[in-house]
Amino acid sequence: MRNPGQMNKKIEIIAMDFTRDELNQEIRKEVVVAKVWAKVRLMQSSENTKNYKNEGSHEMQFEIRYRKEIDKTMKIRYRGELYCIDYVENENEADKFLILHAKAIEEGDTNVNRNRF
Numbered sequence: 304m305r306n307p308g309q310m311n312k313k314i315e316i317i318a319m320d321f322t323r324d325e326l327n328q329e330i331r332k333e334v335v336v337a338k339v340w341a342k343v344r345l346m347q348s349s350e351n352t353k354n355y356k357n358e359g360s361h362e363m364q365f366e367i368r369y370r371k372e373i374d375k376t377m378k379i380r381y382r383g384e385l386y387c388i389d390y391v392e393n394e395n396e397a398d399k400f401l402i403l404h405a406k407a408i409e410e411g412d413t414n415v416n417r418n419r420f
Contacts, residue, residue, distance in 0.1 A: 304322050305400070309342045310341055310342045310366065310367070310368075311340065311342075311381060312340065312341050312343045312381065313338060313339075313340060313341075313391045314338070314340075314341045314343070314365060314367070314379050314380065314381045315335050315337070315338050315379070315380040315381075315414060316335070316338075316339065316370075316373060316378075316379060317333050317334065317335055317336065317377060317378045317379070317380055317385075318333075318334050318336045318337045318376065318377050318378075319332070319333065319334070320332045320334045322327070328343070330398055336345050336372060336373075336377065337372075337373075339367045339368065339370070340367070340368075341365045341366060341367045341381075342366040342367075343363060343364070343365055343366075344363065344364070344366075345361060345362075345363055345366045346362040346363060346364050346377045346404070346416075347361065347362040348360070348362075348418075352363050353418070360406065360407060360409065361406070361407050362389075362405070362406050362407075363379075363381070363386055363402040363404075363406075363407070364402060364403070364404055364405075365379060365381070365386075365402070365405060366400060366401070366402050366403075367400065367401050367403065368399070368400060368401075369393070369399050369400055369401055370401065371398075373387075373400040373401060374389055374391060375387075375388050375389070375391060376388075376406040378408070379403065379413070382406055382410065384408075385407070385408040386405035386406060386407055386408065387405060387406050387407075387408050388403050388404070388405045389404045389405060389406060390403075390404040391403055391404075392404065395407075
């Protein structure tokens with residue numbers, strides 16, 4: 304049994320939409336798909352030094368009520384930070400809750416697939 308009071312953090316699910324400008328160039332635009340309540344857990348956090356620069360990364364788990372439009376191409380905005388969804392887990396295939404496994408997107412992160420966002 305779930306305690307709905309644990310879903311007490313507001314997150315935004317973001318997708319990219321493509322439009323055309325007056326020069327017929329393709330422009331990517333953020334679209335907020337949903338603003339939902341979530342249970343947020345820090346799964347892993349690490350910090351290291353690369354090229355004399357401190358770099359940190361963290362993996363989060365966001366638990367939300369089931370929504371069928373959520374997929375791996377979307378991002379999550381939580382407390383002003385963007386997270387790249389790595390995996391969408393439909394818990395027990397029951398269509399009641401989704402567990403979104405995500406990693407923080409750091410400024411200048413070269414490991415993020417830019418075509419997805």
